[in-house]
Amino acid sequence: MRRNKSACRARSLPARFAVAVFMFLGVVTMSNVRVNAADNELNVGGTGEGFGVYGLGGMNYGMNTVSAWLSGKLRIGRFDTSEDMNLHGVGIFDARLSPDDLKLAHDIHRQLCEAVEAGPRDELPRIDPPRLYDVDCLRQGKHVHYQGPIYQLPSALADTLVDFFWRTRSAYLRESRTVVRLDAEVVNVERLRSKFLVSIRLINSGYYPIMMDTPDKWSTVMGYQLDFGGGKVDDKAAVWGASLAGLPLVNQSEFPDGKVVVPARGSVVFKFLTLPDEKFTRGTYMFNVVVNASVHAPDVSPSMGRVNFHSDTGKRIPITFDRDWPSTSEELEEYEARQREQMSLQPVYP
Numbered sequence: 001m002r003r004n005k006s007a008c009r010a011r012s013l014p015a016r017f018a019v020a021v022f023m024f025l026g027v028v029t030m031s032n033v034r035v036n037a038a039d040n041e042l043n044v045g046g047t048g049e050g051f052g053v054y055g056l057g058g059m060n061y062g063m064n065t066v067s068a069w070l071s072g073k074l075r076i077g078r079f080d081t082s083e084d085m086n087l088h089g090v091g092i093f094d095a096r097l098s099p100d101d102l103k104l105a106h107d108i109h110r111q112l113c114e115a116v117e118a119g120p121r122d123e124l125p126r127i128d129p130p131r132l133y134d135v136d137c138l139r140q141g142k143h144v145h146y147q148g149p150i151y152q153l154p155s156a157l158a159d160t161l162v163d164f165f166w167r168t169r170s171a172y173l174r175e176s177r178t179v180v181r182l183d184a185e186v187v188n189v190e191r192l193r194s195k196f197l198v199s200i201r202l203i204n205s206g207y208y209p210i211m212m213d214t215p216d217k218w219s220t221v222m223g224y225q226l227d228f229g230g231g232k233v234d235d236k237a238a239v240w241g242a243s244l245a246g247l248p249l250v251n252q253s254e255f256p257d258g259k260v261v262v263p264a265r266g267s268v269v270f271k272f273l274t275l276p277d278e279k280f281t282r283g284t285y286m287f288n289v290v291v292n293a294s295v296h297a298p299d300v301s302p303s304m305g306r307v308n309f310h311s312d313t314g315k316r317i318p319i320t321f322d323r324d325w326p327s328t329s330e331e332l333e334e335y336e337a338r339q340r341e342q343m344s345l346q347p348v349y350p
Contacts, residue, residue, distance in 0.1 A: 043179065043208065044301045045075035045094055049143065051109050052134040053150070053165035055080075060223035060292070062090065062307040066169050067134075068105045072097045076169050076176060077302055081309045082290060087173070088312040091181030091206060092300055095172040101164075108164060111157045112146075113137035120152035127151055133161060180206035180297045180304070182262065184311045186228050186287040187269060189319050194330060195273045198228060198244065200289055202270070204262040210304070212262075212295040214255045215270055218245040223292060225308075226270075230287035232280075233318065240280035240325075241287070244272045275338060282323050286316040 046069030055064045062079030076093045097105055112135040115121070130149035137144050150158050187199035204210050218224035220243070229241025249255065250271040262268050292308040326332040 041299065042301055043299060045069075045179075046071055046073035049109060049136050049138055051105075051112055051136070053161055054132045054134065055165065056129040056131065057306075057308075058129055060306070060308075062305065064169060065302060066165050067302075068097065068109075068164075068168070070102075070106060070109060072102050074168060074172055074176075075179075076172060077304075078169065078173075079304055079307045082292070085313070088310060089181055089183035089203075089205075090304065090307040090309045092179040092297065092302075092304070093173060093176035093181075094179055095176040097168075097172075101168065104164065108157070108161060109135065109137075112153075112161075115153050115157055116146040116148070120148070121154050122152075123155040124151040124153075124158055131162065131165070178206050180204065180208050180210060180300055182206075182210055182295060182304075182307065182309075184289045184291050184309070185315065186230075186289050186311065186317075186319075189228075189230075189285075189287060191321070192273065194334060195275055196242075197250065198242070198272045198274055200226065200228065200244065200270050200272075201267050202262050202291075203267040204264060206297075207264050208297050208299045209264055210262040210295050210297050212260055212293060214249060214252075214258050214260050215245050215272075215293075216247060216249050216252070217258050218293060220246050224294070225290055225292035228287055228289045230285040230316075230319070233284045233286060235281075235283070238281055238283070240276040240278055240285070242274045242277050244270075244274060247272045247274060275334065276325060279335065280321075280325055282321050284318045284320045286318055288313055288316065 045067060048069055048071055050067060050069035050071075052065060052067040057063060057080040061082075063077065064080055065075075065077035067075040067077075074095045074097050076095065077091075078087065078093070079090045081087045081090055112133065116135065116137070127149075130151055132147060133150050133153065134147040135145075137146065150161060153161065181204065183203040183205065185201050185203065187201045188197075189199075190197050200215075215226045218226065224245050226244040227241060228244065229239060232238035250273055251269070254268075260268055289311045290309075292306075294306055295304050297303050326335045
């Protein structure tokens, strides 16, 4: 599948930085974090002094984040995984740093606090979109919060920080505790009169609900995707699929307000009627799904925002079609009409 391509409290470090990221990018948005008197209900991962590293994937892709606290807690946010074949879905995960990494985290934190007081450095080229850092330092008994682009740090510290980010976000996943995790799978693809009924399941294997608009509200102009596709078991060159984002939902009555909550330890299924993008031959196919969407875990910080990911390629179910498509005159006529429509949308140059 292709990739189309919140208050100065130390314990709310990820929440504040989520706001800072959007301000840095010039994006006006509502905070994903609920503001209320009992905001201690918000799961923020850790408390006290700490720092974070945030890799921005651009406006059409999710972030990957690592937040470390001097208490030893580590929070990993993987929201852009579509090109990582070793990881399916997206989510927020908690772990504890090893003694060696905790010692390193203390050293990085000390250097960050010294660097921000010294002011920006001009040792590294500007990168867009930049990786960002976030740090809480204890000054005269109070926590002071700083953030900025990593390229403004001393080069040696920037290298150490980026290496910590890349290594810990992967190395600690296997032993981490899942806080929120969103996955997808193709449940079924079946003929229904002249079209195909496609059922896609979104799965939340975490402990907090996930909220989003229903896929029929997703704007493809903004790069949102719900694409499924599959290859033939005995002929890897034979593939077919379709894009579902923006299409009407067959089971719209289940989501009357156009909103959906994927409950903790639960799932929802979306159903669409569609036609393949291309012709295909009969046989057994294995389908994947790629998702690019805006989702929110309002009880967790940092929340999720833009995410993009693929389904688990090791858990695909075989789906068999007993005849080619198109194989009737009506199907051929519909296929040709679709081809003409697509061609009419292509620009014509002199």
